[in-house]
Amino acid sequence: xxxxxxxxxxxxxxxxxxxxxxxxxxxxxxxxxxxxxxxxxxxxxxxxxxxxxxxxxxxxxxxxxxxxxxxxxxxxxxxxxxxx
Numbered sequence: 001x002x003x004x005x006x007x008x009x010x011x012x013x014x015x016x017x018x019x020x021x022x023x024x025x026x027x028x029x030x031x032x033x034x035x036x037x038x039x040x041x042x043x044x045x046x047x048x049x050x051x052x053x054x055x056x057x058x059x060x061x062x063x064x065x066x067x068x069x070x071x072x073x074x075x076x077x078x079x080x081x082x083x084x
Contacts, residue, residue, distance in 0.1 A: 019071050027075070035077035040070045 004012065022044070030039055030046075038056045040048040047070065048059035060067055 022071070023073055030075045031077060034075050036075070038072055038074050040065075040072045042070045 022041070034046075034049045037049045037051045038053050039046060040056055040060060042065055047063060047065060048056050050056040050059065056072070057067060060070060
């Protein structure tokens with residue numbers, strides 16, 4: 001696997017920052033709508049939800065969406081904080 005050049009690395013970082021901002025902005029909304037489910041988003045739109053990851057992947061495949069082009073998170077209704 002080749003190392004990305006600086007332009008590719010900068011683009012990947014920008015994309016990651018955008019995804020992080022998107023999930024932070026929408027997390028509370030999604031907790032209300034999709035508690036304890038996996039949520040897949042493509043181009044800013046929820047394209048699949050399921051409490052089961054395998055089912056979510058099947059939904060993406062049925063819509064001909066490549067999992068690498070979809071941002072997916074598990075939306076926990078309760079965030080647990082552990083002190084180690």
